[in-house]
Amino acid sequence: MTRKRIAIWLGITLIGMGILIARLAQLQLIETKSFSKHDINLLEESAARRMQEIVIDNGRGNFMDRSGKPLSYETVPVLILFPFLEKTDWPAEKVAEAIGISESELRHTIGKSDKPVVLGGKDPYVLTEKQMEKVNKLEIPGVISMKRKYTPSPLYAGQLLGLTSSNAQVLKEKYKEKEFPAGTLVGISGLQKSFDEFLLGEGKSRLVYHVDGRGGPLFGIDVKYSEPANPFYPVNIVTTIDSRFQRLAEQQADKHGINKGGVVLLDIETNNILAMVSRPKVNRQSPFADQGSQNMMLKQQIPGSVFKTVVAAAALDKGQLEGRLFDCSKKINGSPDKKYDHGTLDFNKSFARSCNRTFADLAKELQKEDPRTLEEYAKKLSLTGTVGWEGGLFHTENFRQLPDEDKGRVFLSEQAKEDPNYAGLSGIGQHEVRVTPVSVANMMAVIARGGDKQMVRAVTSIQYKNGSKMAGFQSKKLDGGTISPLTAEKLQFLLRQVVTDELGTGQWFKDLPMTVAGKSGTAETGVYKGKKQLHNKWFAGYFPYENPRYALVAVNLGVSEDEGGVNLLFSDLVKGIGKIEKKE
Structure with a gap:
């Protein structure tokens, strides 16, 4: 019995030792870099326990404004x-x-x-x-x-630049077998997402001090500075943002109480984004707790009367408008309009005063002639599809600078497209019409340039750490047809009339230091707060009218009809841009 017991205990001991050796092999030889379901790097964890360190730079690439000033960081x-x-x-x-x-x-x-x-x-x-x-x-x-x-505080253009996360699972899914140090950041929205492959760090810059188990010095009391050896990284992404205009737009959006909405400012000559503001602001502690992580300037919104610009373009090309009068004392359904009784107006006055009846009727006539007309002209004016820069970049064929950009649309179904009542509602920017603020800004730029339709750029180049260029992004035409120079000239006149007409919806901008042309819009959202329906309020335009340099859109989303206008915001932005120009 004694020998049997000894044999049993010896067997148990050998099994236990085998398990222990297998476990040690697992820890020290097999799964040293990816232990357990949490993918723990045991080598890094072991080294971390033997050192005290402070990270000076996480090694991720940076964003600069168009003059080379840092946007995403400050030292x-x-x-x-x-x-x-x-x-x-x-x-x-x-x-x-x-x-x-x-x-x-x-x-x-x-x-x-x-x-x-x-x-x-x-x-x-x-x-x-x-x-x-x-x-x-x-x-x-x-x-x-x-x-x-x-990270600077405040961080301007937060949603355009985008968010990062130290999510190991996202890194693994995106880059497969490529290995990264623990804590490596990955872009999950905005330019951080689209340029992530270039921005990924080669390693951190840090101060390191090695300690023993009790926190005492292991190799003396010298603190070592450690940084990646690659002289070309991290890279700098040179954006089109002008820090002066971006700061102005951010401050004015807050001053005028934009809780949901924002501003887009384009350089008409280059079609570059000079400023882009989105509200609500990003909550960096909990970015996905509300809509702050979304760039509202790239998301579908109901445009209201801003869309009448599309109907006007189509009517100018296809309709006989000279000498024609419209009954602007009635709503689009024919009932008396007691709130907006403009009487009888010609086409030009109808546009200046934003008469719903005129543009609903014109949209129905255009639909009857060809159900595709509204979509055709919305595309010509860059409101459908996307407008952000896209093209080949190294091994990527369809690289998109603005990965979060929604596509605009006029109709959702063929049935709606052929229904005259839906056409009438679409003609005033309601029903299923959805556009992005950046595409509306681009529409104004297209008109101001005489029909030249270009992609919108947010980035001009990727530069190595030493300043040499890795890649550039040249101006590109936007696919699809466009309006003729003659139609563009007529639209320019109409947009200016919105401001100069004695009853135009843009009278606010008559006496600004730079002459403005543009179009207002107030869209019903179908969403109510109490008994009040909420509206989207727009003003989109360009300036100076005689020599266009800037296209500007200001929009306030989901506000009551009797509050939340954007005229003062637009006006203060024009004034501020003028002051900045004078300082140059």
């Missing part, structure tokens, strides 16, 4: 204090004097932290470059002052 002087200082005799009083705080406050800041402490970058500690130089002249091990990269 700020900071003071970095390593925990081992508490175990050494260091001249804290000299450091405190250099940065202008008390010695006790400085020592309290370090406390019993087991991680490097950062002072500066944010209130209440704001360091200057002179203070940074004073600290570094002291040459105290574990006390380092340098510039560190931060």
Whole structure:
């Protein structure tokens, strides 16, 4: 019995040792880089426990404005204090004097932290470059002052630039077998998403200090600076944004209480986005908690009377409008319009005063002649499909700069397209008509250029770290037909009449420092807050009228009919742009 028991215990011991050896092999030889269902990198985790580090730059590429100024980051002087200082005799009083705080406050800041402490970058500690130089002249091990990269506050053009996430699963799905360091950021929206492959970091820039199990120095008290060896990375994405105009647009959107909506400003000559503002703002702590993560300027919206520009273009080409009069005392269904009784108007006056009856009737006539007409002219004016730059980029055939951009549309079904009542509603920008604000801005630019239809650019080039160009994005024509120069000239006149006519809907802009041409719009959304229906309020135009340089759209979404207008916003933007130009 004794021998049998010994054999059993020996067998159990051998099995246990086998399991232990197998487990050790799994940990140290087989799954060292991808342990468990969570894909834990054991080598990195082990190294992390033996060092204290502070990341100076995460290594991801950056976004610049059109003049080369940083958009996605700012570098700020900071003071970095390593925990081992508490175990050494260091001249804290000299450091405190250099940065202008008390010695006790400085020592309290370090406390019993087991991680490097950062002072500066944010209130209440704001360091200057002179203070940074004073600290570094002291040459105290574990006390380092340098510039560190931060996300700027406020971050302008947040939705256009987009969001990132340190989601290992997304990285794995997107880049298959390629390996990345733990914590690598991946773009999930905006330009961060479309240019992600170029922006991915080659590694972090960091300060590293090695410690033993009790936090003491392992290789002496020197702090090492570590950065990727590749001199070409990280890259810079040079956007078309003008920081001056972007700052103006952000401030004015907030001043005028835009809670949902925004602004698009295009350079008419280049068709570049100079400014793009979307509200609600991004909540960076919880970006998907509300609509702040969406760029409203790239999403389908109900345009209302802005769409009458399309009907006008088609009617000018196909209709006999000279000498014709329209009954603008009635609604589109023929009943008396007690709220907007404009009497009898000709075509030009109908456009200036935005008469629904005129454009509903014209849309029905166009539909009767050819059900495809409204869609045809919406496409000619860039309102359907997408307008963002797309084309070949290295191995990608259909690279899109604006990956989150919706397609515009006029009808959802063939049945709606052939129904005269639906055509009438579509003619005034209601029913199933949906457009993006960026496409409306592009429509104004197309008209101002005399029918020249181009793609909208948000980025002009990708540059290596040393400033040399990796890739460029040349201007490109937008596919599909366009309006003739003669039709564009007639539309220019109509859009100017909106401002100059004594009862035009754009009278607000008569006395601005730059002459404006444009079209207003108020769309019923079918959504109610209490008993009040909510509306989308627009003004889209270009300026100066005689020598067009800017196309501008301001839109306030989901507001009551008696509040939330955008005329003052549009007006203040034009004035602000004029002031910025004078400073050049």
